[in-house]
Amino acid sequence: MDLTISVKQLGKKHPILHEKRIELVIKSPLVTTRKLIELVVDYQVQLFNSSSFEWEDEDKIHLPKENYLPVLTDTGKIGFGALYNHNKVDVIMAQENAILAFEDGLYAVFYGDDQLETLSDEVNLSDNKTITFIRLTFLAGSYW
DSSP states (O other): OEEEEEEEETTOSSOSEEEEEEEOOOSOSEEEHHHHHHHHHHHHHHHHHTSOOOTTOOOOSSOOOTTTHHHHHHHTOOOOSOOOOOSOOOHHHHHHHHHHHHHTTSEEEEETTEEEOSTTOEEEGGGOOOEEEEEOOOOOOOOO
16 A cells, blocks of 8 residues: 655754655555554665665765755755665564654654544554654753
């Protein structure tokens, strides 16, 4: 099933990931929030693990162009698409971390305009709404 994913961060103009289409293998379009998170993490881990890990690879594709550099600085992270960690990611551990981060309130998940607040919330993926992950930033410090 094709899904549209968007990743945003509060207080930023540009989304981190804007409407990326991914294909998930599911039996039924009715899934819980837990299963949805696990499926997206599984897809991303497979994508990462299939990336090239050759030490001699020179990245000529991801070098930023002059007009692209301001977009990178606005998002707060300038990267060249190079992989410096050559370890494979464990899918089960990544899924557990994503579930724990959701339970701890480090990010919010929206299906269309509806927020998925618990892991047992069910969504019908056949509605083809955009799934939005919003990274939440906590305020630090206090004023006395």
